[in-house]
Amino acid sequence: MTEIGEVIELNRFDETSQVDDPDLARALARRKATFGASSVLFYDKPIHMASASGSWMQAADGTRYLDLYNNVPCIGHSHPAVAEAIGRQAAVLNTNTRYLVDIVHDYAERLLAEYPAGLDNVVLTCTGSESNDLALRMAEAFTGKRGVIVTDLAYHGNSASTTAISPGSRSDRSVPAHVRTVAPPEAFRSGDNDPGGSFAARVRGAIASLEAEGHGCAAIIVDTIFSSDGVYAGPPGLVDGAVAAVHEAGGLYIADEVQPGFARTGDAMWGFARHGAMPDMVTMGKPMGNGFPMSGVVSRPDVLTAFCEMHAGYFNTFGGNPLAAAAGLAVLDTIRSEGLLENARAAGKTMMEGLRAMQGSGSAIGDVRGAGCFLGVEISEPGSNRPDAAMARKVINGLKERGVLVGATGPHGNVLKIRPPLCFGEAEALVFFGAMEQVLAL
Missing domain, CATH: 3.40.640.10 (Type I PLP-dependent aspartate aminotransferase-like (Major domain))
Structure with a gap:
C-alpha cells in the first residue's frame, strides 16, 4: 500500500532511469539543465509533446495520445x-x-x-x-x-x-x-x-x-x-x-x-x-x-x-x-x-457505463464514481476494497503505451483521475475502453 507521503511521487518520472531514445534524451537534458530540481515529468517514459487538437495530443515522434488527463483545455486543445x-x-x-x-x-x-x-x-x-x-x-x-x-x-x-x-x-x-x-x-x-x-x-x-x-x-x-x-x-x-x-x-x-x-x-x-x-x-x-x-x-x-x-x-x-x-x-x-454541458453529461454516462461493465469478481476496478467528464476509478485488489497502487501505476503506464493519458489521485495513489475535454465523444470513449480492457487483461 502506498503511503500518503509517496502519492506525489507515484507517477513521477525517475530521472535516474536510462532513456534509449536519443531525441527524448536530448529534450530531457535541456529540461534538467534549465529547470533543475523543480522539473517534474510524468510516466515511466516521459512524452516530448509537439501539438494538440480537440481530445488528442501528438508527440514529437508522431505518436498520438487521447487526453483524459488535463482539465485545462476544457473545450478542447487548440480550440x-x-x-x-x-x-x-x-x-x-x-x-x-x-x-x-x-x-x-x-x-x-x-x-x-x-x-x-x-x-x-x-x-x-x-x-x-x-x-x-x-x-x-x-x-x-x-x-x-x-x-x-x-x-x-x-x-x-x-x-x-x-x-x-x-x-x-x-x-x-x-x-x-x-x-x-x-x-x-x-x-x-x-x-x-x-x-x-x-x-x-x-x-x-x-x-x-x-x-x-x-x-x-x-x-x-x-x-x-x-x-x-x-x-x-x-x-x-x-x-x-x-x-x-x-x-x-x-x-x-x-x-x-x-x-x-x-x-x-x-x-x-x-x-x-x-x-x-x-x-x-x-x-x-x-x-x-x-x-x-x-x-x-x-x-x-x-x-x-x-x-x-x-x-x-x-x-x-x-x-x-x-x-x-x-x-x-x-x-x-x-x-x-457546442452544447458542451450536455455533451459532458452524455460522455460521463457513456464512460461510467463502460467502466462499470469491466467490473467483476476478478477485476482490479473496485469502484467507478464521479460526474460528467470527471471520473475516479478505484483500482483495488480483486474482490476487495483494498487499494492497489502498484496496479494503478501499471494501468496508467499501460494506457500511456496504448496512446491514452490518465492521472492518479487519492490518499493511496490508486484512483485513476479521468478528465477528458468537454468535446470528448463516443469514438474516443471506444478507444479508451479498448485500451483499458487490454491493460486490465495483462
Missing part, C-alpha cells in the same frame, strides 16, 4: 475560437484594468450571468493560487477570524498562504496552527452510509478545535468534487451539512471550482450546484481561458466591500487584461454554442 479571439484582441489592445475596456466588462457581465443571484461581483486574477490567496484574505477581513478548514489531501495553490491549506502538496501533510484538516466524504472503503453527515460532524469538530485555540473559523474551502482526495461527487448535498456548520460559526464557504467548474460535471456550470449550499465566494482558474492564464474570484458584494475597506482594494497588473477577457468569452460562447 480555434480561443486562438482567433486572442489573436484578434492582441492586434487591438492589451493593457491593465486601470482603464475602462468594453471587452473586459463584457466578460465580467457574461461570467456573472452564469452565477446565482447574490454572487454579484468578480475580481479577475491570473492563477488559481492567486484566486484562493485572495479569497482567504477576503474571508479573514470579513469575519475577523483566521482559522481555515480543508480536506486531508486538499490542493488549493502554491503561494505561501495557499500552500498552508494544501496538505496534499506536502509529503508529511503538515499544516500550520490555524488550519484544520478533515477526512473527505468517502464511502467506498469506509462503508459509510451517510458520508455527508459524517463529513459535517468532522467539520463541527474542526470548528470547535479552532475556536478553542483562539483562531475562530474564517472559512471552509472545498473542491466540490474532492479531486485530490479521490474524487467524491455524490450523493448530491454532500457538503451541505458542513457548510451549514461553518455558517453557524460565522465562517464563509469558499467553493474552489478550478477542477469541477465550467460545465465539467455535466450537471451545471459549477460543481457546487450539485449540492444545495450557496457559496460566499467561488474561485476559478485553469479552464477559464482554455489554457490562457486567467482566474478569478466571484463574491458576495458585502464580503468584497469589507476586504476593500480594510485593504484599500485589490489590483493585479495582468488580472482581467483584454486578452484574457477575449479568451474567457470564447470559452463561455463555445460551451453554449
